Amino acid sequence: MLCEEREMAKKEYVPLFETRKVKGRILFRCIAASIFLGICFIIMYRIRYFPVGGKAERWTWIGLFLSELWFSFYWLLTTVCRWNAVIRIPFIHRLSQRFGKELPGIDIFVCTADPLIEPPSLVVNTVLSMMAYDYPPEKLSVYLSDDGGSNLTFYAMLEAANFSKTWLPFCKKFQVESTSPEAYFRTASELVNVQEWLSVKKLYEDMKMRIETTTKLNQIPEYIQKQHKGFREWDFVLSKHDHQTILQILIDGRGTNAADIEGNPLPTLVYLAREKRPQYHHHFKAGSMNALIRVSSKITNAPIILNVDCDMYSNNSKTIKSSLCIFMDEEKGDEIGYVQFPQCFYNLTKNEIYGSSLRVMLQLEVLGFDANGGPSYMGSGCFHRRETLCGKKYEKNYKVDWKKINDKKVNESASFLEETCKVLASCTFEHNTPWGKEMGLKYGTPVEDGVTGMSIQCNGWKSIYLNPERKGFLGVAPITLLQNLVQHKRWVEGVLQLFFSRYCPLLYGHRKIPLKLQLIYSTHHLWAANCLATWYIVVVPCLCLLKGISLFPKISSPWVLPFVYVTFVHRAYSLAEFLWCGGTFRGWCNDQRMWLIKRTTSYLFAFFETILKLLGYSQLNFVVTAKVADEDVSKRYDQELIEFGAASPMFDILATLAMLNLFGSLGAIKKATMDADQDSKVLDQFGLQILLCLVLVTINLPVYQALLFRKDNGKMPTSVMYKSIVFALLACMLAMY
């Protein structure tokens, strides 16, 4: 009988999502094959024409050969990973038809760490946008973790709770997108209902002003403090790093007084600042997420958890439903551990000077992940099964009964829960428990997301990537060069450390995830290692040019062809992809520049710091990315001027390399023009090398501008200019004599 029923169900089964192969595979594979052939010729050339002459000739040749081998190997890995790629398409209307009232609860976790770097007005917008999802409010709960332990953020949350009573019905009535009020009022073009629109806008702006004023004054007026018992908690707060757990249920979704101005229920809203004591490590975002997992399990205990960073507001009110299409699909849903959306940004300029959109990676490369076991967990915009996140292993025939899950109810009062749950967020709670190891997000790394995702996959779960036309989440991309470099340093350093730890994808993932997925993870983990080969290509051919050592085939020789072919086709294909993903030509150029800058600076620092850490010399830290900037800085960002401004060793390196390439090119041009009759000979012999130098100089044009010509505050500091000239000259002289 049961069997029959199952058969019936199978026949009637209509999938909730569909998987499609990505178009253009054949072209990609043909081009990749031809590049591969070109690389083989280059290797043949390097071996056949190994210089027999001087020592310097031989060693520079070997070095270049190794760099080329590294890049080829890396290219091969990434190509293999992209060999097949898929996209997923959810069918939201089927979900509502099929499950109607049986939709599961969703707990949304928002993390913030500092009211100065992440202003409360920004956090409020993210929280409001989450509360306004197109989803039954009684099944929705938003938890804010405040690692800043700030009453300013707490106050802002109270304001949000209040404003939500107007905002939520407004969103519903006019199907507002995006549901972040700031973003909505910034972009909304057509007025829905002028009167109502204006009055809600005014309410929002008044609230924003109140929040910003308190933030600026760094103080909450007495009369406001009297309005909520929660403020009394701050009488015991010594500092951001030294305070008790503060847990306040601001809206209790079960309560009868939790209603908006039209009488509809409101989502639950909870504020949590976990306990902090100087003698205990708090494990950054991973620690706060784990505290949230435990606390929420007692209050709402929803089976699905959405996690976002405090700047990543919801830009698409259907996001929850589309992710449920994956989890709730009767055939393929039960093995899915998490559903990841891309991290997109609203503050990008047309040509993205810092290449922050990671366009090609998020639109194309991740699809290769998805076809081979699933994308990594990227920290924000990710839906998890609660069980998965808590370390449960996938078992064959595992099946969720969504009806049963919904039956569990919490009956305790809000104030009782507030008191009893505090201990779950205390510093000592995790002692001698598997939290941070086998349970929850992993500790001991600044990239808790990547390693947690991989371990979920190693527990047998698959993951899925959703990238709908209308982006699910939008956040703030860093707007100075240094912030970008520091952020990337944290990422690549974090993953490189993992590569050398027990979480190395090749060891940890062995026999648990597909080999291809291990390789994909490995290519990401080895990003920082690219710095060595890049440095070599940037520095050595240029110095050899000054010394008169030729490293590439003569222009008149047929061996030049594979070099030209590989470089040209490879770059042209990358440009085509970039344009196809919606970028501009200048955006691509900027992306190339950032590629170079990141590899020569942040990756280099990340690489050496990892080595220091392996030797036990350096400590783990997490530099939170700033989400606000001076007006001055923002203006330059909008004009697409690279922001240097501060002095940093990264800039010293960057400027020195740029100068070196400039001197190298000038030297070569001089050589070529001075001995006029030899002219063609020099060009023939050193053609490719000169070309390489000139390309580097072109890429660095904005750097020269910032060093020598710019007058604004975003230019390179003068000290960097002197240092770079001296270092570059020294290097040139050393090379020549």
Ligand SMILES: O=c1ccn([C@@H]2O[C@H](COP(=O)(O)OP(=O)(O)O[C@H]3O[C@H](CO)[C@@H](O)[C@H](O)[C@H]3O)[C@@H](O)[C@H]2O)c(=O)[nH]1
């Ligand atoms: O001690 C901390 C430090 C950070 N955060 C929060 O973590 C999030 C990410 O920090 P951010 O400085 O914005 O880092 P990003 O580089 O933008 O973040 C990406 O990379 C991080 C790992 O390096 C992940 O944690 C993030 O989820 C992912 O979006 C923010 O919401 C912070 O408030 C905390 O809650 N506690």
Ligand SMILES: [Mn+2]
């Ligand atoms: Mn961020």
